[in-house]
Amino acid sequence: MGSFASPILSVNHMNKQFGTGCDQCSSPENRQLEKNYCRACGTVYSCQDITFDLYPGEVLGIVGESGSGKSTLMRCLYFDQEVTGGEAYLQPYKDGDTNMFQESSQQQKYIRNHLMGKVYQNPVLGLRMNFSSIGNIAEKMIAAGNRHVAAMESRGSELLERVHIPVYRMKEAPKNFSGGMQQRVQIAKALSNNPPILLLDEVTTGLDLSVQANVLDLIKHLQRELNISMLLVSHDLGVIRMLADRTMVMLDGRVVEQGLTDQILEDPQHAYTQQLVHSLL
Numbered sequence: 001m002g003s004f005a006s007p008i009l010s011v012n013h014m015n016k017q018f019g020t021g022c023d024q025c026s027s028p029e030n031r032q033l034e035k036n037y038c039r040a041c042g043t044v045y046s047c048q049d050i051t052f053d054l055y056p057g058e059v060l061g062i063v064g065e066s067g068s069g070k071s072t073l074m075r076c077l078y079f080d081q082e083v084t085g086g087e088a089y090l091q092p093y094k095d096g097d098t099n100m101f102q103e104s105s106q107q108q109k110y111i112r113n114h115l116m117g118k119v120y121q122n123p124v125l126g127l128r129m130n131f132s133s134i135g136n137i138a139e140k141m142i143a144a145g146n147r148h149v150a151a152m153e154s155r156g157s158e159l160l161e162r163v164h165i166p167v168y169r170m171k172e173a174p175k176n177f178s179g180g181m182q183q184r185v186q187i188a189k190a191l192s193n194n195p196p197i198l199l200l201d202e203v204t205t206g207l208d209l210s211v212q213a214n215v216l217d218l219i220k221h222l223q224r225e226l227n228i229s230m231l232l233v234s235h236d237l238g239v240i241r242m243l244a245d246r247t248m249v250m251l252d253g254r255v256v257e258q259g260l261t262d263q264i265l266e267d268p269q270h271a272y273t274q275q276l277v278h279s280l281l
């Protein structure tokens with residue numbers, strides 16, 4: 001990451017709320033919330049004024065407890081959910097001149113299929129469990145306009161080999177696979193159209209520790225080989241420490257701290273980050 005590089009993704013003042021708000025919570029300056037929740041009207045402010053840059057070839061970790069807004073942020077960036085406000089610019093899309101949140105759903109599909117891949121914590125959200133593994137990959141390639149069956153087959157098998165799924169199991173459905181293998185198929189699918197950005201949402205949560213280590217190791221290798229930019233969400237600072245160049249800490253829908261991962265680990269500023277770091281020791 002050179003200091004003169006411009007960001008591949010810039011997110012500015014992104015907001016996502018559930019509910020319409022009331023007198024006590026509508027003004028961002030003097031909101032009276034319990035965590036991210038307004039007692040008076042029930043509105044939940046899941047993401048509040050989120051601003052960050054992601055650079056080419058960089059891994060940006062996003063750490064926070066459940067309910068901190070980190071997964072909502074990922075869903076908004078992948079258009080699984082619509083933002084309430086704010087902007088995001090992608091360098092490879094219209095030269096980074098267009099707020100992707102304002103684009104038509106057709107354009108957003110284009111961005112999803114060509115410029116991003118996402119791996120979900122729950123493989124059911126990322127895979128069709130009854131399709132063959134190679135069929136799952138082909139599906140994403142077809143969505144991006146590929147029509148050439150032989151080319152898709154060879155690309156699919158190359159990707160599955162890359163994530164260490166044995167050749168003879170390529171036609172098997174993910175429902176027959178272990179949790180770790182399912183995540184590896186999701187990773188292969190997410191990479192199928194060579195996206196410059198990969199979104200990883202708690203991808204190793206719930207896996208056995210040894211399996212977790214294997215999947216993280218695979219991600220690390222792929223990142224270096226492909227020089228892909230990654231947003232890596234986890235509640236586990238140990239996972240972030242392993243992979244992220246920079247880290248952003250979220251609490252109750254807000255970014256409370258961001259910086260180089262090493263710096264955050266050595267000298268955490270916010271009380272919540274200090275607590276996270278101490279629990280690692």
Ligand SMILES: [Zn+2]
Nearest residue numbers: 022025038041
């Ligand atoms: Zn309210």
